[in-house]
Amino acid sequence: MMDGKHSQPSGRRRVFVQTETGCVLGMELDRSDNAHTVKRRLSIALNVSTEESSLTFGDMVLKNDLSAVRNDSPLLLTRNHLHRSSSTPCLSPTGKDIQQKDKSALIEVLGHSESFSKMKHLVKDSVKAIKNGIDPLPVHGGLGGAYYFRNTRGESVAIVKPTDEEPFAPNNPKGFVGKALGQPGLKRSVRVGETGIREVAAYLLDHDHFACVPPTALVKITHSVFNVNDGVNGGVKAHNSKKPVISKIASFQQFIQHDFDASDHGSSSFPVSAVHRIGILDIRILNTDRHGGNLLVKKFDDGVGRFGQVELIPIDHGLCLPETLEDPYFEWIHWPQSSIPFSEDEIEYIAKLDPVEDCLMLKRELPMIRVACLRVLHLCTIFLKEAVNFGLCLAEIGEMMSREFRAGEEEPSELEVVCMEARRAIVEREVVSPRADVAGDSEFQFDIDCEEVDHHFAAKMTADEYMSRPVYQFGIGNGMGRSMLSKLDESIEEEEEESGAMLSASLKDTKLSDKSQKYPKFSGDKPENGYLMNSSSGHRSASEQLPSSASFVKLADMPDEEWGVFLDKVQELLCPAFEKRKSVTIGQRQRLGTSCQF
Numbered sequence: 001m002m003d004g005k006h007s008q009p010s011g012r013r014r015v016f017v018q019t020e021t022g023c024v025l026g027m028e029l030d031r032s033d034n035a036h037t038v039k040r041r042l043s044i045a046l047n048v049s050t051e052e053s054s055l056t057f058g059d060m061v062l063k064n065d066l067s068a069v070r071n072d073s074p075l076l077l078t079r080n081h082l083h084r085s086s087s088t089p090c091l092s093p094t095g096k097d098i099q100q101k102d103k104s105a106l107i108e109v110l111g112h113s114e115s116f117s118k119m120k121h122l123v124k125d126s127v128k129a130i131k132n133g134i135d136p137l138p139v140h141g142g143l144g145g146a147y148y149f150r151n152t153r154g155e156s157v158a159i160v161k162p163t164d165e166e167p168f169a170p171n172n173p174k175g176f177v178g179k180a181l182g183q184p185g186l187k188r189s190v191r192v193g194e195t196g197i198r199e200v201a202a203y204l205l206d207h208d209h210f211a212c213v214p215p216t217a218l219v220k221i222t223h224s225v226f227n228v229n230d231g232v233n234g235g236v237k238a239h240n241s242k243k244p245v246i247s248k249i250a251s252f253q254q255f256i257q258h259d260f261d262a263s264d265h266g267s268s269s270f271p272v273s274a275v276h277r278i279g280i281l282d283i284r285i286l287n288t289d290r291h292g293g294n295l296l297v298k299k300f301d302d303g304v305g306r307f308g309q310v311e312l313i314p315i316d317h318g319l320c321l322p323e324t325l326e327d328p329y330f331e332w333i334h335w336p337q338s339s340i341p342f343s344e345d346e347i348e349y350i351a352k353l354d355p356v357e358d359c360l361m362l363k364r365e366l367p368m369i370r371v372a373c374l375r376v377l378h379l380c381t382i383f384l385k386e387a388v389n390f391g392l393c394l395a396e397i398g399e400m401m402s403r404e405f406r407a408g409e410e411e412p413s414e415l416e417v418v419c420m421e422a423r424r425a426i427v428e429r430e431v432v433s434p435r436a437d438v439a440g441d442s443e444f445q446f447d448i449d450c451e452e453v454d455h456h457f458a459a460k461m462t463a464d465e466y467m468s469r470p471v472y473q474f475g476i477g478n479g480m481g482r483s484m485l486s487k488l489d490e491s492i493e494e495e496e497e498e499s500g501a502m503l504s505a506s507l508k509d510t511k512l513s514d515k516s517q518k519y520p521k522f523s524g525d526k527p528e529n530g531y532l533m534n535s536s537s538g539h540r541s542a543s544e545q546l547p548s549s550a551s552f553v554k555l556a557d558m559p560d561e562e563w564g565v566f567l568d569k570v571q572e573l574l575c576p577a578f579e580k581r582k583s584v585t586i587g588q589r590q591r592l593g594t595s596c597q598f
């Protein structure tokens, strides 16, 4: 639901500006403000240099016009050079000063979605506990900084993960540092500091609480428990050896009581429907991190005190919705439940999924979300719907999205092969008839100038208006196709190109029928290139190197109109790909005999 604050974007708004090193300042914007005035205020309040830096909001680099910035939005101040270091400090602020300057509450939910109303009591309980001296407790597991926030009884009510404490972010408390916010992260297709919005996106996309993602919101939160590494933010230590209070942007998720996680326990007691529902979510969001540790398991009383069935709660969605098609990791792919056909209600749920409406909703609730992520969501939802229509089961769909390692080389997934083929077909068509089919079409009026783009377009346009247009007319980017790719995107691309990982241009000689012969492969000859295996294990060691990730198919480089044509082409090519997959499964079943029937 939108409220008055949403519908009047250019009036007075409060925003939270975060520096690359994690300092956060809340400030009020009025109509006369522009990026320059915001930077000047930031520079004075935080004593940071804002020279040679850009103010960004998702894909947008903000200049004069700040009308696209919504109330309560987090903005990021990034330095302009390509290879930024994480050591550029805020010079001298203390958390207390900042807190006094921006006058925000201890915990403020960013965003006004109805879905966040469930968080109000958690926020209230946490604030009350803090005021009563009950401090949050650091979480020891995981690679990122995380904290259990408690109620006055000392029970955990929420888990909070600050964006500047993610793996490789400047204030990571577990030694995984070295990058600035906005740079490619643990997965290259997910930038440092952007896992929190993905956690929120997964919650918002989990319509009807189908997969049971715990309520999650983005918050601005202030406490002394948070980590600031030496040398970051000037390495300021509080007088009298007390840790300073510090404000952060963080994800705030309801704590769910549980008994263990799925990595500690055999999967045989997991209900088929829970596995299916989580699988359906993972496919839509292309989850690259669904290992057993990210499924909490809760026993429930079967009434007679026996250990019966369990509930599964999916957590940690920070590595979903990557900026390019990626190799997902689906632990459930190995579980027999995934080979059982979908039930009627699951099929109905999938049929009702509307990728266009989902993208609009995410853009409305998380306006900083990148076009690239929305395109991944759009594509994967279409893929899921078509696959289920065709009659594939969860395991088959998951397998079609997963890459394979053969002889130490990584091959594109069947879905990626379809996408590569679709892009090649478009390129060929353009060579024959350069854009004749799209360029002159008077309906393609959605390319809006890069700087002046109206990012409230999505919010202003009703779902019906949106739905009544051909899909290729609206490239999910709200006019932010190629033209809106920010400098950051260019930098991520340049870095990828430098590392030789970008193979998406190699679209020649591709044929659906023979992926192992015709497609480029990523060699796993260097140990650090084995990231598929590493990420699959779910237990990464501290010594593990930054995994190199590769993209066979990029989605965000297509202008809006091409994106629509691409989606149509993908849909056309999916049927033969499904036929092929079905024949592989039948072949496997025949070989295995009846022992694997459920």
Ligand SMILES: Nc1ncnc2c1ncn2[C@@H]1O[C@H](COP(=O)(O)OP(=O)(O)OP(=O)(O)O)[C@@H](O)[C@H]1O
Pocket (backbone or CB within 6 Å): 139, 141, 142, 143, 144, 145, 146, 159, 214, 253, 254, 255, 256, 257, 293, 294, 296, 315, 316, 318
């Ligand atoms: N909503 C939740 N309710 C209860 N416990 C949770 C919740 N979310 C996370 N946890 C606990 O906190 C631990 C760390 O959380 P999480 O896995 O999300 O962090 P992470 O740093 O992203 O981890 P990793 O590096 O393993 O991906 C989990 O293993 C789990 O035990």
